[in-house]
Amino acid sequence: MKLKSAPRQSRETLSTQDKERGKSDNYQDRTEDIVSSPIPPMQFPHFEASKQTATPGSREQDITLVHVSKRQRKLLKSSPPIHNSDSSSSSLSSSSVSFPSASGSFNPDRWKDLGDIQIARRQLMKEMCAKYKSNISKTITAHHVKNLFVEDKYKLLYCQVPKAGCSNWKRTLIVLAGLAPNAQSIQHDTVHEGNYLRKLHTFDRKGITHRLETYTKVMFVREPLERMVSAYRDKFENPNSYYHNLFGKAIISKYRADPSPEALNTGNGVTFKEFVQYLLDVHRPAGMDIHWEQANQLCNPCLIDYDFIGKFENMEEESNFLLRLTGAPPNVKLPSFKDRNPADTRTSVNTTQKYFSQVSTLERQRIYDFYYTDYLMFNYTKPFKDLY
Numbered sequence: 001m002k003l004k005s006a007p008r009q010s011r012e013t014l015s016t017q018d019k020e021r022g023k024s025d026n027y028q029d030r031t032e033d034i035v036s037s038p039i040p041p042m043q044f045p046h047f048e049a050s051k052q053t054a055t056p057g058s059r060e061q062d063i064t065l066v067h068v069s070k071r072q073r074k075l076l077k078s079s080p081p082i083h084n085s086d087s088s089s090s091s092l093s094s095s096s097v098s099f100p101s102a103s104g105s106f107n108p109d110r111w112k113d114l115g116d117i118q119i120a121r122r123q124l125m126k127e128m129c130a131k132y133k134s135n136i137s138k139t140i141t142a143h144h145v146k147n148l149f150v151e152d153k154y155k156l157l158y159c160q161v162p163k164a165g166c167s168n169w170k171r172t173l174i175v176l177a178g179l180a181p182n183a184q185s186i187q188h189d190t191v192h193e194g195n196y197l198r199k200l201h202t203f204d205r206k207g208i209t210h211r212l213e214t215y216t217k218v219m220f221v222r223e224p225l226e227r228m229v230s231a232y233r234d235k236f237e238n239p240n241s242y243y244h245n246l247f248g249k250a251i252i253s254k255y256r257a258d259p260s261p262e263a264l265n266t267g268n269g270v271t272f273k274e275f276v277q278y279l280l281d282v283h284r285p286a287g288m289d290i291h292w293e294q295a296n297q298l299c300n301p302c303l304i305d306y307d308f309i310g311k312f313e314n315m316e317e318e319s320n321f322l323l324r325l326t327g328a329p330p331n332v333k334l335p336s337f338k339d340r341n342p343a344d345t346r347t348s349v350n351t352t353q354k355y356f357s358q359v360s361t362l363e364r365q366r367i368y369d370f371y372y373t374d375y376l377m378f379n380y381t382k383p384f385k386d387l388y
Contacts, residue, residue: 164295220311
């Protein structure tokens with residue numbers, strides 16, 4: 001079954017009136033209802049100390065350790081801006097979706113822990129956006145929602161961050177929409193090229209605004225350097241005519257001292273060091289790509305108030321927690337299989353360290369700086385001890 005072709009993208013600027021301002025954060029209220037107990041104070045500059053712990057395996061740092069130096073503040077302020085087509089300051093309100101009580105395989109304590117973690121992540125995001133993105137226009141345009149996929153039945157908006165469980169989340173959305181019996185039956189090419197899921201920017205202004213105001217907005221992120229290495233391995237170490245032709249040829253031509261005619265003709269064999277050089281070049285010969293673009297640039301969390309910020313490192317538990325929150329059938333769970341280059345091992349911490357041993361200390365530092373906003377907003381620990 002195929003969705004009907006979507007209407008042309010609306011180029012109208014999206015905004016809402018001030019009537020939603022002044023409301024309390026209804027997601028926090030809903031989560032408090034879910035866990036049925038008081039939320040402990042969190043560790044921010046104006047909060048009391050708490051015992052908030054990170055999700056297992058997430059490599060999140062203790063929120064008390066989130067300190068930003070003058071240099072880092074400068075880096076953040078000079079990071080690529082979110083482009084807006086209108087100077088209006090109006091913003092869209094939080095979702096007003098109601099969530100059910102704890103259910104399924106989660107015991108009450110774990111359910112509460114996961115709820116608390118979501119509150120902490122969202123609060124940290126608000127803190128970082130207030131400090132470093134407060135001067136951006138709050139107007140949301142179709143451009144800002146081009147990476148959000150829509151599932152109308154369960155009222156979900158999912159922002160895709162490639163190499164962070166994107167394919168399996170799209171499979172799950174297709175199943176929730178009733179377009180496939182199970183995720184395992186959906187092939188990789190079908191997920192990304194089958195047009196089963198509609199993107200939010202293809203709706204008209206009213207449709208976009210309504211969904212942003214009332215649907216549950218979701219994004220999943222991954223440790224930035226690990227995600228970058230995963231993208232390199234997927235696109236350049238395996239056969240891929242599109243990426244080798246578009247990016248490989250340009251990268252080899254610009255950064256290889258004495259490229260062979262075959263390499264220039266095929267774009268095959270881009271080294272990790274060459275990929276790093278390309279990524280750090282402000283005059284990239286082939287532009288940027290969604291697979292290694294910063295997550296905050298893909299999903300615009302300082303403009304769109306996400307209800308759920310998940311971590312790839314605890315993908316299975318957090319995804320199934322979210323599915324239970326949204327009232328999805330108990331048998332619908334996020335799949336964990338890997339059907340693209342299945343012979344490859346998953347990119348891990350050790351794998352990432354191995355690849356970065358191939359580049360200089362300065363290049364490693366500059367790549368960390370490139371993704372620094374993601375590290376700060378999504379609360380990931382510093383990946384190498386010698387970074388400053």
